[in-house]
Amino acid sequence: MSEPTQSRPAGLTPVLRTKLSALMFLEFFVWGAWFVTLGTYLAGELGASGSQISLAFLTQSLGAIIAPLVVGLVADRFFPAQKVFGVLHLVAAVMMFLAGRADAFGPFFVAALVYMVLFMPTLALANSISFNQLRDPEKQFPAIRVFGTLGWIVAGLIIGWLGWEQGGRLELTFVMAAAGSALLGVLAFFMPDTPPRGRGRQGSVGQLLGLDALGLLKSRSYLVFFVSSVLICIPLAFYYNFTNLYLNEIGVRGAAAYQSLGQMSEALFLLAMPFLLSRLGFKKTLLIGMLAWGLRYVLFGFGDTGSLFWMILVGLVLHGICYDFFFVAGQIYTDKFAPAHVHSSAQGLISMATYGVGLLIGSLISGPVVDAFATADGHRWTTVWLVPAVLAVLVAVFFLALFREDAGIRETAPRGPGVGSRTS
Incomplete structure (x- = not known):
């Protein structure tokens, strides 16, 4: 069965490459500007418990679950993706500023929840805007996406350089994120047009909401990939929610800056992704990513700030493999698997599986686990980290x-200038 031919640009001009790179840079700069140090901020400034910290991170999951509905209903059906992206970021900037001014956990949670409902759909939209301009996403997308990693790195280095963790000024991270989000909202209106591919298509209410992407789950291989994406995010929640608190608690100065080592590694592996995917294929690449999560938690569990500090550093550097080999490779796999008219919905679906359902379950599990191993002067981190290590290995065995390999993947046909097609 053939999909309708879709028009693509003849190539990436320097101006277009710069725009897409800036979009990715700011998208992840905004996220990394406040998210990395969130656990430390909540524990230190608002006196939050482990369960409350997990509840705050859970706002990300709720936003990701709503994201496919926003993307499917609006971006795939009615309005250009770049305009939806811009409006969401402009409103999100206001909520981020309000979150930083909250003086208690309750008001903070409300502001963070609204912010995440607005922000999470933009992750899928950023991918859709980029993929729409690429003739060969498998080879071209990593070179664009790497600027998102650089944005996250820069945010962490700024926090470390200004000493906001040690100086008790982490409320300024929310101001920085709000400013970045406002800038990104304006930039979006100067991005290339990404029209709704499903405009004019007739369908059920579910299709109008973008839920036709759920049809991808009829394939056994994509269903296994989807379920694995949900499950691997359960141990991932331990990393997102508690790594910064862990590093600060054991006495690592400039923890956010050290964590940027993971994004530096991520950038290098992103650039190598086209080569790795062509040599390893999707199954081996995804499997290596899952096993790397288990290894990193073992290294965290047995490392310290003394002679075994190298274990913590290696665990942080492994982030490149952990993230790129599963999440970025999974986004590319989804783009190759999905029909053209549900590309945005499919990206929203996989975001829902990972940042939504998986991290939601992980947040509900990780907080009580961390609280269970709390001590008078901190936590028994070795025991804490072994829990997600075991979970990651079990998911890898399932996968x-x-x-x-290759079941249902659509081969990209040779394209003339500006023209491409996907066939099944």
Whole structure:
């Protein structure tokens, strides 16, 4: 069965490459500007418990679950993706500023929840805007996406350089994120047009909401990939929610700056992704990513700030493999698998699986686990980290046993200038 031919640009001009790179840079700068140090901020400034910290991170998951509805209903059906993206970021900037001014956990949670409902759809929209301009996403997208990683790195280095963690000034991270979000909202209106591919298509209410992307789950291989994406995010929640608190608690100065080592590694592996995917294929690449999560938690569990500090550093550097080999490779796999008219919905679907359902479950589990191993002067971190290590290995075994390579992937036909098609 053939999909309708879709028009793509003849190539990436320097101006277009710069615009897409800036979009990715700011998208992840805004996220990293406040999210990395959130646990430390809540514990130190608002006196939050482990369960409350997890509840705050859970706002991300709720936003991601809503994201496919926003993307499917608006970007795939009615309005250009770049305009939806811009409006969401402009409103999100206001909510981010309000979150930083909250003086108690309750008001903070409300502001953060509204912010995440607005922000999470923009992750899928950023991918859709980029993929719409690329003739060969598998080879071209990593070079664009790497600027998102650089944005996250720069945010962490700024926090470390200005000493906001040690100086008790982490409320300024919310101001920085709000300013970045406002700038990104304006920039979006100067991005290339990404029209709704499903405009004029007739369908059910579910299709109008973008839920036709759920049809991808009829494939056993994509279903296994989807379920694995949900499950691997349960141990991932431990990293997002508590790594910065862990590093600060054991006495690592400039923890956010050290955490940027992970994004530096991520940037290098992103650039190598086209080569790695062509040599390893999707199954081996995704499997390596899952196993790397288990290894990193073991290293965290047995490392310290003394002679074994190298273990913590290696665990942080492994982020490049952990994230790129599963999440970025998964986004590319989804783009190759999905029909053209549900590209945005499909990206929203996989965001829902990972940042939504998976991290939601992970947040509900990680907070009580951390609280269970609290001590008078901190936490028994070795025991805490071994829990997600075991979970990651179990998910990898599940994926290895059931996923079939190349099942249902659409081969990209040779394209003339500006023209491409996907066939099944």
